[in-house]
Amino acid sequence: MSGIVELVYFATAVTFILGLKRMSHPTTARSGIHWAGVAMVVATVATFFHPEIDGRYILMLLAIAIGGGVAWMGGRKVEMTDMPQMIAIYNGMGGGAAAAIAAVELIRVANDPALAQGHGPMALWLGVLGALIGSVAFSGSVVAWAKLDGRMKKAMYFPNQQWINLAVIVLAVILGVVIATTTPSGVTLLLFFVLALAFGAMMALPIGGADMPVIISLFNAFTGLAVAMEGFVLDNAAMIIAGTVVGAAGTLLTQLMAKAMNRKISNVLFKQFGGSQGKEQTEIEGSMKGVDPSDAGIQMAYADRVIIVPGYGMAVAQAQHKIWEMVELLTERGTDVKFAIHPVAGRMPGHMNVLLAEAGVPYDMILDLEEINNDFDTTDVTLVIGANDVVNPVAKSDPDSPLYGMPVLNADQSKNVLVIKRGQGAGFSGVENHLFYLDHTRMVYGDGQKVVGEMIASIKTL
Structure with a gap:
C-alpha cells in the first residue's frame, strides 16, 4: 500500500x-x-x-x-481589496504548518535519540533548516498581514534594529546546529523556535508599504522551501516537489518584483525605503489644477487614444466595473482604449489584473509596462485612477528621490492626463508626485466609483 x-x-x-x-x-x-x-x-x-x-x-x-x-x-x-492580506496570512499558515511538522519530529528525536538514525543526518539537518525557515515565514507573514490590514504601522523601527536582528538569527542558527548534532533538551528546542519566530517578525517590522509586495513574495518562497525540506524529513515526494516548485516560483517572483522597483532584495530587507528622503529633493513647480467629472468625461469622449492606469485606489473604491462600463461607451464611439499595468500596482503581484478580469475586461486590452510604455507619447488622454508612485516622473529625473531608478509608466508623456484621486496626499511611499503638478494634468477629486459614474453620465449626453 x-x-x-x-x-x-x-x-x-x-x-x-x-x-x-x-x-x-x-x-x-x-x-x-x-x-x-x-x-x-x-x-x-x-x-x-x-x-x-x-x-x-x-x-x-x-x-x-x-x-x-x-x-x-x-x-x-473576503473583499477584493483585502485579498493581499488574506494571501499573506494563508501563506504564513503554510510556513507555520511546515515548522509545526518539524517541531513534532524534533521533539520525537529528543525523546528517542534512536529515531535520529532512522531519519539520517541529512534529513535531520534539513528538518532543522525547514523549522527555521518555516517559523520565519509564519511570523513574518503575520506581521505583513497586520500591516496590510491596518492593524500595525506600515514600518516600525527601533535603535540598532539590524544588529539586534543579526544577533537573533545567529543565536537561532547556533541552536539549530546544537539540535542537529546533539540530543537537544526541551528548553533548547523552545528557545530555538522562539528566536526563529522573533526574527521573522522583526524582519518584517521595518518593511515599508511600498516594499510589501516584495516581502510577501519572499515569504511565499520561504514557505515553499520549508515544505520541501520537511518533505525530505517525512520522505514525502508530494511535499518535496510541490514545495520546491513553490519555492522556485516565489524566488523568481521576488526577483522580478524587486527589479520592477529597481530595488535590491538586500535593500528591501536591510535598508529603509526612502532612506534618501533627508536629502534636498527637486522642488515642485506649478500647482494642482482640478476639473469637474463631467468635463473630464467629455475630454475622454473626444479622445482618439486613451490609456487607463489603475492602482490600489481603484480597488478601494471598487470602481473597476464602472471603469469597464465607461470603456465600453468609449469603444462604441471609436476610441482606442488600453489598460497599463505596473508590476507593483496594488498590494500584491497581479492585483490589478485580477480586478480588471473580475469586471470583464478582455485580456488583450491589458498591457504591462514594457508593452505599453512607448505608446504614451501618442496618447490623447491618460486616465490615472488610484495609482500614484508608479506614474511619478521623478523616478526618471531626480537622483535624490527615493523612487529614482524605479521603472514607471510614462503617463507624463501623454498629451493630457486626468487623475482621479480622493485628496492631495502623497503615494504609498510618501513621495510627492510631480505628475499632478504638470501643466497638462488635471485632478478629478472624489470617490473613484462616484467620479467615474459622473463621467459616464456626461459621455452618454453627447
Missing part, C-alpha cells in the same frame, strides 16, 4: 507543476487553480491510506474540517 500511496503522491506533484504552468497565462489560470486543487484533494485522500497514519483518522478529519471550514468562509467573505 505504501508504494501505491507514493505513486499517487508523485502523480499529484506532477499535477501541481502542470497547474502552476497553466496559472502563468490569464486564459488558463482558472483551470490551473482547479488542477492544483484536485491534486491537493487526491493527495489528502491518499494520505488516509498511508501505513504510518496508524488509525489517526479522527484527528485528520477534525483538522480538515476546521482548516477547510475557516478557509471556505474566509474565501467567500
Whole structure:
C-alpha cells in the first residue's frame, strides 16, 4: 500500500507543476487553480491510506474540517481589496504548518535519540533548516498581514534594529546546529523556535508599504522551501516537489518584483525605503489644477487614444466595473482604449489584473509596462485612477528621490492626463508626485466609483 500511496503522491506533484504552468497565462489560470486543487484533494485522500497514519483518522478529519471550514468562509467573505492580506496570512499558515511538522519530529528525536538514525543526518539537518525557515515565514507573514490590514504601522523601527536582528538569527542558527548534532533538551528546542519566530517578525517590522509586495513574495518562497525540506524529513515526494516548485516560483517572483522597483532584495530587507528622503529633493513647480467629472468625461469622449492606469485606489473604491462600463461607451464611439499595468500596482503581484478580469475586461486590452510604455507619447488622454508612485516622473529625473531608478509608466508623456484621486496626499511611499503638478494634468477629486459614474453620465449626453 505504501508504494501505491507514493505513486499517487508523485502523480499529484506532477499535477501541481502542470497547474502552476497553466496559472502563468490569464486564459488558463482558472483551470490551473482547479488542477492544483484536485491534486491537493487526491493527495489528502491518499494520505488516509498511508501505513504510518496508524488509525489517526479522527484527528485528520477534525483538522480538515476546521482548516477547510475557516478557509471556505474566509474565501467567500473576503473583499477584493483585502485579498493581499488574506494571501499573506494563508501563506504564513503554510510556513507555520511546515515548522509545526518539524517541531513534532524534533521533539520525537529528543525523546528517542534512536529515531535520529532512522531519519539520517541529512534529513535531520534539513528538518532543522525547514523549522527555521518555516517559523520565519509564519511570523513574518503575520506581521505583513497586520500591516496590510491596518492593524500595525506600515514600518516600525527601533535603535540598532539590524544588529539586534543579526544577533537573533545567529543565536537561532547556533541552536539549530546544537539540535542537529546533539540530543537537544526541551528548553533548547523552545528557545530555538522562539528566536526563529522573533526574527521573522522583526524582519518584517521595518518593511515599508511600498516594499510589501516584495516581502510577501519572499515569504511565499520561504514557505515553499520549508515544505520541501520537511518533505525530505517525512520522505514525502508530494511535499518535496510541490514545495520546491513553490519555492522556485516565489524566488523568481521576488526577483522580478524587486527589479520592477529597481530595488535590491538586500535593500528591501536591510535598508529603509526612502532612506534618501533627508536629502534636498527637486522642488515642485506649478500647482494642482482640478476639473469637474463631467468635463473630464467629455475630454475622454473626444479622445482618439486613451490609456487607463489603475492602482490600489481603484480597488478601494471598487470602481473597476464602472471603469469597464465607461470603456465600453468609449469603444462604441471609436476610441482606442488600453489598460497599463505596473508590476507593483496594488498590494500584491497581479492585483490589478485580477480586478480588471473580475469586471470583464478582455485580456488583450491589458498591457504591462514594457508593452505599453512607448505608446504614451501618442496618447490623447491618460486616465490615472488610484495609482500614484508608479506614474511619478521623478523616478526618471531626480537622483535624490527615493523612487529614482524605479521603472514607471510614462503617463507624463501623454498629451493630457486626468487623475482621479480622493485628496492631495502623497503615494504609498510618501513621495510627492510631480505628475499632478504638470501643466497638462488635471485632478478629478472624489470617490473613484462616484467620479467615474459622473463621467459616464456626461459621455452618454453627447
